Structures are given as C-alpha cells and as structure tokens.
Amino acid sequence: MRRSPTSLSRVDPERETALAALDPLTVTKLWDNPCWLSFRLNFVAFRFNDPVYRWIETRYGLVRPEFVALYAVGLKEGVAAKNIVASSGLPKNTLSRAVQKLLQRRLLKRETDPADLRSYVLHLTAAGRRIFDETMPLMVKHQSAMLACLSDDEQQQLCTLMDKLVIASPGWPQELWPNETEQEGI
Known part of the structure; x- marks a missing residue:
C-alpha cells in the first residue's frame, strides 16, 4: 500500500x-x-464551507443548496439550473427544490432562455443581489485567512496545481467498478 x-x-x-x-x-x-489527497481536500473544504454556510443560514435563512444556487447565479447571471447541478455536484432534485424556494422568496427570477425558448435561465432579483454582495466580502476574507500561511508564489503554485487537477477531472472514472466483471473480482 x-x-x-x-x-x-x-x-x-x-x-x-x-x-x-x-x-x-x-x-x-x-x-x-x-488517500491523503481526497481527505486533505475535503478537510480544507469543510474548514471553509462549514462556518460560511452556518453564518449564511443564521443570517439569511438559506440552507446550503439554496445558497449554492444563489451564489452560482450571482457569479454568472442567466445560467440554467442544469449548469448549477453540473458545477455543484448537488442532485438535480435537491437543486430544483432550492431554486423553487429562492423563486418563492423572490431572491431569484426565472426567464425564458433567449438561445433556447424551451428552457429557462435564472437571474438574481435585487434582494438576491444584496445577499450575494453582502456575503462575498466575508467569503473572500475567510479565504484570505486560510491562504495567509502561503507566500504569493506558493498561492500561485497551489492555484496552478489545482487547475491541473480540475482540468484532468473529466477523464477520471465516474464509477469505482466500470463494469460488472471487475466488481465480481473483488
């Protein structure tokens, strides 16, 4: 091993x-x-996400999937829900419920996609934009605190290495057992 x-x-x-x-x-x-890499990535992500999502739920009453959707639309207006699913890893039904709640709370609005009239895209309302704009500086500050132990060169190197992993990720196996024959051999 x-x-x-x-x-x-x-x-x-x-x-x-x-x-x-x-x-x-x-x-x-x-x-x-x-499996040190996956555990370290998860550990660092948890140390970032846990306080952020707890604060957002307390302050704005948004649970994690709802804020994930709001944040995605804040980063890229006019995005479709399917794109948020693809970029977040959230199940489609979880994201659908989150989007519905954001629409009900009037934090998001849905419009017909001009490129495909059968589809819808999402936009922030003024209230949704306020939440996005209020949370972003805190998240950036939190990230800066996490990166403070690294020099500027080390931060750039980390970014470059993470780029490589992300770009290579579509080629990674999506199942532990790609076919039944391999699964039976265990």
Missing part, C-alpha cells in the same frame, strides 16, 4: 507541534493515509 508522500516522518518539528493540537484520527487521515 502506498503511503502519503507527506507522511509524518517527514514533518518538521514546528509542524509537529501544530499537529499536536489536532485530533489523532484527523492526523492519521491526513498524513498516514494512502
């Missing part, structure tokens, strides 16, 4: 002190784990 390229044996004493503050299972999952 392949070990993490950043196992604890390679950690410098300064980091060891910082790691002592973490739960032992968390340390094991993030450093002594053959």
